[in-house]
Amino acid sequence: MGENRQLRLKRNIKQGEAISLDLFDMVTAPIPEPGVGQFLMKTVALGTSPAQRAYLMGADSRFHEPLDIGELMRGRGIGSVLKSNHPDYKVGDVVACSTGWQDYSIQDGDQTRMPVKTLQKIHAPSEPLYLHLGTLGASGFAAYYGLLDVAKPVKGDTVLVSSCAGGVGSIAAQIAKLKGCTVVGIAGGPDKCAWIKSKLGIDHAIDYKNEDIYEKLAEYCPNGVDVYFDNVGGETLDAALKxxxxxxxxxxxxxxxxxxxxxxxxxxxxxxxxxxxxxRMEGFFVWDYFEQFADAEAELTDWYKQGRIKPTERVFKGLEAAPEALQSLFSGVDTGIKVIEL
Ligand SMILES: NC(=O)c1ccc[n+]([C@@H]2O[C@H](COP(=O)([O-])OP(=O)(O)OC[C@H]3O[C@@H](n4cnc5c(N)ncnc54)[C@H](OP(=O)(O)O)[C@@H]3O)[C@@H](O)[C@H]2O)c1
Known part of the structure; x- marks a missing residue:
């Protein structure tokens, strides 16, 4: 019998504390057996999300239910079905869902208990599978629906994207370019600004750490910003509003x-x-589009296969690298969508 490695929360973080690599304990448990109506899934890759920080904050967590000490770290993953007692999931099916930070998980496919549906069967998986957590998954879907359904850019619009070198931003910027817009990206540091211009093919880059955003927006958007895709809030949102x-x-x-x-x-x-x-200023929640995910997935996959969207995944290797991947979201050292390949 094999082992199931799991990363469990060792201690909470405080307000303003950086994510460190010692927040989790690696423990092993037996690989669980699926019960009636359940299936066993082997995790192939894990995604990351800034929301995961809130899970670590204990009583300080405002928007998300925090984890208890010793609890398995929550997170979205993708993998294949190894054993199944569920009529709708057969061995070999590829599924993206809440797996937690572990090698194996038991799923029951029941989405009625959850506030939103998140378990997604991937009918025509692209390789590598982690793309379905990133460019062809939740990050891509947030970019796709946030931009195309909420902002509805038209050809010739000037579209501004913050955290443009990040996960969602790097895909939103590419979709905006593909729709014939002039795209201005905001990122931290000259290297990221060079990357968003060369990798994503955007028109202008603003280094918010070293340049005056207000001045640069006036220079690059002489007729104003038609669409602002906001990933960061704060002073950058204010500059876009102005x-x-x-x-x-x-x-x-x-x-x-x-x-x-x-x-x-x-x-x-x-x-x-x-x-x-x-x-107009409007928020959105990607999981509200769950029933339409297949449409976004099909179009993003076409664009990806035609070379019109470049995947931006930064791949961390091994379950033990998951804390480093989460840390990199907040330290800003890496570009693109951060995924962990097990
Ligand atoms: N509404 C939805 O349904 C939905 C879905 C998915 C994600 N989201 C949200 O969308 C945003 C992007 O998500 P993501 O997963 O793609 O993350 P991300 O943009 O890749 O986040 C990491 C990047 O954020 C930037 N950053 C970190 N701390 C910052 C700070 N204090 N000020 C300014 N920038 C900072 C850094 O880039 P720089 O080095 O350029 O600063 C860093 O590389 C997040 O806020 C996430 O919570 C929302």
């Missing part, structure tokens, strides 16, 4: 720069521009 075009659309995807600040920071100063520019 530079909005008439009937501009701001899509709130995430707010990584302020999300974990306690007490919560004051809101943007330039939101009056929503009135003057008859503009």
């Amino acid at each position: 530079n909005l075009a008439l009937r501009g659309r701001i899509v709130i995807c995430g707010l990584i720069s302020t999300e974990y600040h306690e007490p919560p920071l004051p809101g943007p100063r330039h939101y009056y521009n929503l009135i003057y520019k008859r503009a």
Whole structure:
């Protein structure tokens, strides 16, 4: 009988504390057996999400249910069915779902207990499978629906994307280019700015760590920002609000720069521009689109196969590298979608 390695929470982090590599214990347990109506899944890859930070924050967690000490780290993964007592899942099926940070998991396929559906059977898997957690998965779907359904860019629009060298941002920027828009990306540091221009083919890059965003927006968006795809909130959101075009659309995807600040920071100063520019600011939640995921997956896969969308996964190797992958989201050292291949 084999072993199931698991990463379990060792201690909570405090407000403002950086993610360190010693937050988890690696433990082993027997590989579980599926019961009636269940299947056993072997994890092939794990995704990462800034939301996972909240799981580590104990009582300080505002938006997500925190983990107890000793509990298995929560996270989305992809893998194949090894054993099945479930009529809808057969051995060899590829599934993306909440696996947790472990080699094997038991799933029951029951989505009725959850507030939103997240278990996705992949009918025509692309290789490598981790693409279905990133470019062809949740990151790609957030970029696809946030941009195309919420902001609805049209050819010739100027689209601004923050955390453009990050996971969702790197795909949103490419989709905007593909739709004939002028794309301005914001990223931290000259290397990331060079990367978003060369890898993603965007028009202009702003290094928010070393350049004045307000000045650069005025230079690169002389007619204003038609669409702002916001991953970071804070001062960058304010700069976008100030530079909005008439009937501009701001899509709130995430707010990584302020999300974990306690007490919560004051809101943007330039939101009056929503009135003057008859503009709209709207949030969205990718899992609300669950029933339409197959449509996004099909189109993203076509674009990927045609070379019109470049995957941006940064692959960390082995379950033991999962804390480093999570850390890299907040340290900003890596580009693209961070995934862990087991
Ligand atoms: N609404 C939805 O349904 C949905 C779905 C998925 C993700 N999200 C949200 O979308 C955003 C992007 O997610 P992702 O997974 O692709 O993450 P990501 O953008 O890859 O996040 C990591 C990057 O964020 C930037 N960053 C980190 N700390 C920052 C700070 N304090 N200020 C400014 N930038 C900072 C860094 O890039 P730089 O080096 O360039 O600063 C870092 O590389 C997140 O806020 C996430 O929570 C929302």
